[in-house]
Amino acid sequence: MAEIVGAYFTSHVPAIGGAIHRGDQQTPYWKPFFDGFTRVHEWLAEIKPDVAVVFNNDHGLNFFLDCLPTFAVGAAHEYHNADEGWGLPLYKPFAGHPALSWHIIEQLVDDEFDPATCQAMKVDHALSIPFELAWPGVSAWPVRIVPIAINTVQHPLPSARRALALGRSVHRALASWGGAERVVVIGTGGLSHQLDGARAGFMNPGYDRFCLDHLASDPDALTHDSIHEIVRLAGTQGVEILNWIAARGALGPSAREVHRNYHVPISNTAAATLLLDPA
Amino acid sequence: MGQAAKAPPIEGTTLFDGEAAANGYALNAMCYSFNEAACRQAFLADEEAYCARFGLTPAQRKAVADRDVLGMIAAGGNIYYLAKLAGIFGLNVQDVGALQTGKSLAEFKQFLLDQGQKVHHG
Numbered sequence: 001m002a003e004i005v006g007a008y009f010t011s012h013v014p015a016i017g018g019a020i021h022r023g024d025q026q027t028p029y030w031k032p033f034f035d036g037f038t039r040v041h042e043w044l045a046e047i048k049p050d051v052a053v054v055f056n057n058d059h060g061l062n063f064f065l066d067c068l069p070t071f072a073v074g075a076a077h078e079y080h081n082a083d084e085g086w087g088l089p090l091y092k093p094f095a096g097h098p099a100l101s102w103h104i105i106e107q108l109v110d111d112e113f114d115p116a117t118c119q120a121m122k123v124d125h126a127l128s129i130p131f132e133l134a135w136p137g138v139s140a141w142p143v144r145i146v147p148i149a150i151n152t153v154q155h156p157l158p159s160a161r162r163a164l165a166l167g168r169s170v171h172r173a174l175a176s177w178g179g180a181e182r183v184v185v186i187g188t189g190g191l192s193h194q195l196d197g198a199r200a201g202f203m204n205p206g207y208d209r210f211c212l213d214h215l216a217s218d219p220d221a222l223t224h225d226s227i228h229e230i231v232r233l234a235g236t237q238g239v240e241i242l243n244w245i246a247a248r249g250a251l252g253p254s255a256r257e258v259h260r261n262y263h264v265p266i267s268n269t270a271a272a273t274l275l276l277d278p279a
Numbered sequence: 280m281g282q283a284a285k286a287p288p289i290e291g292t293t294l295f296d297g298e299a300a301a302n303g304y305a306l307n308a309m310c311y312s313f314n315e316a317a318c319r320q321a322f323l324a325d326e327e328a329y330c331a332r333f334g335l336t337p338a339q340r341k342a343v344a345d346r347d348v349l350g351m352i353a354a355g356g357n358i359y360y361l362a363k364l365a366g367i368f369g370l371n372v373q374d375v376g377a378l379q380t381g382k383s384l385a386e387f388k389q390f391l392l393d394q395g396q397k398v399h400h401g
């Protein structure tokens with residue numbers, strides 16, 4: 001049976017990619033954020049994952065409004081980044097794990113989820129940046145991936161309760177997988193931020209703290225707010241917390257916090273990094 | 280009625296829902312095309328013709344011509360796609376934030392930094 005070795009959560013602000021590209025990690029603006037990754041690197045060296053199940057959201061690279069799935073599971077042999085249209089560096093490709101993807105899809109449908117299944121899927125900065133942060137400078141990623149995209153673009157979005165249930169279904173799939181893989185679960189995005197409208201620049205450290213304080217011990221606490229209320233509390237793009245909630249569900253019933261870093265601002269975003277061990 | 284329809288509106292915030300997505304389809308489709316470098320160049324070479332090709336509504340065309348981000352959102356634009364248009368002009372999310380809030384770029388950046396000061400120094 002596969003072993004779930006931990007969960008890693010971090011923001012995926014595109015500007016982080018620029019900072020890495022320029023080598024700005026130790027400049028005063030970026031240091032408080034990047035210093036949060038020393039522990040991430042140690043932890044990954046300790047837990048040695050070889051597969052990552054990654055909950056993330058597409059920002060208009062793979063999906064457009066012509067066909068926008070609520071949940072989409074990648075089942076490809078390989079995933080490529082591509083030009084996102086506004087000057088981001090092009091990121092390395094990822095190797096997939098289609099057999100595990102299909103096993104997860106089977107479990108999800110057994111549990112009455114209805115995901116889109118993608119044998120071809122471009123992945124954007126929401127996937128690449130957390131990997132660049134976790135394994136800086138590697139020539140190829142040390143893990144194969146199963147990407148799971150959650151719609152955070154077009155309302156109605158799935159509820160936080162639904163996202164947690166989705167993650168728990170993925171956990172059941174991993175628990176019944178016959179392989180010997182060491183699986184890290186990853187949730188990307190957030191925390192509070194709003195890019196659009198007259199409220200652009202809104203962040204909410206109080207709500208972010210609530211999320212960080214409860215994710216390990218009581219993730220259901222994060223599911224009591226409606227999506228509308230989460231937008232009010234976290235901003236229009238702060239709903240990316242759905243990726244964190246789903247990843248927390250996939251980690252398993254109980255969890256222990258290993259490491260946390262929180263810094264405001266990175267670009268327009270309250271940035272956070274969190275590591276959880278299964279407990 | 281959906282939950283969002285019943286809930287009180289959020290100040291300064293437009294939820295990108297089905298109605299917005301339907302109204303904004305042409306504008307967002309044009310912006311989505313900007314994932315291709317050739318499309319970005321075609322827009323810069325002849326903005327009028329490029330907008331016409333995607334059938335932008337008059338309100339969308341005016342908002343694009345005026346570089347009016349709030350106008351684009353009112354006409355159904357979604358920020359993830361609009362960011363690709365902003366990128367053509369070399370604008371990042373701080374520039375776009377400043378444009379939408381009526382602040383200068385320096386003021387908007389300071390507004391972001393000030394929120395961090397409250398967190399890190401109580």
